[in-house]
Amino acid sequence: LSWDKKHNFVVADLGKENNLKIGDILMAFRDNALIGKAQIEKIEDKTSAAAILPEWKNVEFKKGDVVRKI
Numbered sequence: 241l242s243w244d245k246k247h248n249f250v251v252a253d254l255g256k257e258n259n260l261k262i263g264d265i266l267m268a269f270r271d272n273a274l275i276g277k278a279q280i281e282k283i284e285d286k287t288s289a290a291a292i293l294p295e296w297k298n299v300e301f302k303k304g305d306v307v308r309k310i
Contacts, residue, residue: 243301
């Protein structure tokens with residue numbers, strides 16, 4: 241997981257190969273605790289870019305956070 245704070249999106253190393261599609265919701269975890277959610281807006285075979293949902297915009301995402309599809 242990487243995070244673009246300025247544009248409020250995350251990039252995950254999950255993509256079409258993981259059966260994801262545009263509109264899917266991703267959950268981000270740190271130490272097994274939910275820290276945020278984002279909706280996929282762009283997807284490639286092995287990566288996806290997701291906009292952070294409004295209620296999670298104040299979260300500090302970090303490289304290494306774990307991402308899973310809802």
